[in-house]
Amino acid sequence: MIVVALVVFYASRSLFQSLQLTLEHHIPHLLGALGAGNMGNSCVCRDDSGAEDNVESQNQQTENSRVHVPEARSHPRDPVRPPRRGRGPHEPRRKKQNVDGLVLDTLAVIRTLVDNDQEPPYSMITLHEMAETDEGWLEVVQSLIRVIPLEDPLGPAVITLLLDECPLPTKDALQKLTEILNLSGAAACQDACHPAKHRNTTAVLGCLAEKLAGPASIGLLSPGILEYLLHSLNFQSHPTVMLFALIALEKFAQTSENKLTVSQSCISDQLILLEKWTDNPDYLKRQVGFCAQWSLDNLFLKEGRQFTYEKVDLTNIRAMLNSNDVSEYLKISPHGLEARCDASSFESVRCTFCVDSGVWYYEVTVITSGVMQIGWATRDSKFLNHEGYGIGDDEYSCAYDGCRQLIWYNARSKPHSHPCWKEGDIIGFLLDLHEKQMIFYLNGNQLPAEKQVFSSSICTFIFAYLKPSLSRFPN
Secondary structure, eight states: OOOOOOOOOOOOGGGOBOOOEEOOBOOTTHHHHHHHTOOOSSOOBOOSSOOOOSOSOHHHHHHHTSOOOOSOOOSOOOSSOOOOOOOOTTOOOOOOOOHHHHHHHHHHHGGGOOOTTSOOOHHHHHHHHHTTSHHHHHHHHHHHHHHOOTTOTTHHHHHHHHHHHSOOOOHHHHHHHHHHHOOOHHHHHTTTTOHHHHHHHHHHHHHHHHHTTTHHHHHHOOHHHHHHHHHTTSTTSOHHHHHHHHHHHHHHTTSHHHHHHHHTTTHHHHHHHHGGGTTOSSHHHHHHHHHHHHHHHHTSOOTTOOOGGGTOOOTTOOOOEEEEEEOTTEEEOTTSSEEEEOSSSOOEEEEEEEEOSSEEEEEEEOSSOSOOOEEEEETTSOOBGGGTBOTTSSTTEEEEETTTTEEEETTEEEEOSSOOOOTTOEEEEEEETTTTEEEEEETTEEOOOBOGGGGTOOSOEEEEEESSBOEEOOO
């Protein structure tokens, strides 16, 4: 029985993608829209038939910037994290290069890292080697804060990727970093017109809080850092700084002592104000609102505040993300139409709606432009977050990746002709069970039909959503 995976979202913790999905029943002109190749901004559900790096060689730089299309993959995959490669027993340590240049080179090739069999770029290997000492680790962290640009949607992913793969910092290194950053409430107000530094600082703090959960995380959350993060939630801050400051506080709260410390700061009063941004037309503010509401419902409770799920109106919602068919670190909104993952693992969710005949269609509004895989899957499709399996990584699912411009099926990828998606784009997903084909759309422009999944699956399809980030699925 084929299960239709409605939306699958794939990204790293720092990528915070968002989607919006709409489902409607019985649209009489579905087949006409199919033939015209141009879809409107509504989602159709129909059950009736008929419808690399600064080095000497320029060739090496060109090779590292080329999109790699793997033939097959036999190992679990992280969408943006390549395997760490150490030096061989007779391989000399690579010559130290400009740290800022290495970080930017890694950012430049991050979109091409799609498979565990790929050799990590020279820049990333060198940065990992540098971070093996306290001095080198501090250089790498300071460079991440200094040079990652605000406008690149994969900037936070590079921060997470490099810090996750680097050796754990020593207690002395953490202490030195705290002294170098010298964070406080006043520091949060400095250079407000240059938010990239603050966004990167909060992203680094969030990554370290999660990586060092326990006593080290408690030690990292000094009064100055707590004050810095809380002041970053003020409306004078750039929305992206507010977003990553809130995520960092969530990460610190994974340690119970830190959770108590943050809660006692009266953070809930500010979150009540930020919660009003949940439906803001500004997509950055919408993400802040989503995270504020989720934190109020799950982490930093406010006495006397009614939980959102207790008051949400589900009357006209025909299908939603299934909270009983989801991996562990995905955040789902109370109405089941939005999802977000701020973890670095490969999170997925399916929808509550299954189909086994007819022609079906749904749409997603992209709230952020990072790495995601969205598509259709059957119940046989494996959602194994810690092993890197999600939509498009087995023979029972097929996914659209608008960030890296790829179609995924059975852990293989091929490029598609659509441009990179951006905030506000409408992605359409059509499933024709009579013609045994799937068609993907970007703002109404369709790609050629995909039929591979039907060679393995003739059953029921389910709507699904894959990993970290925010996603909204209008009813």
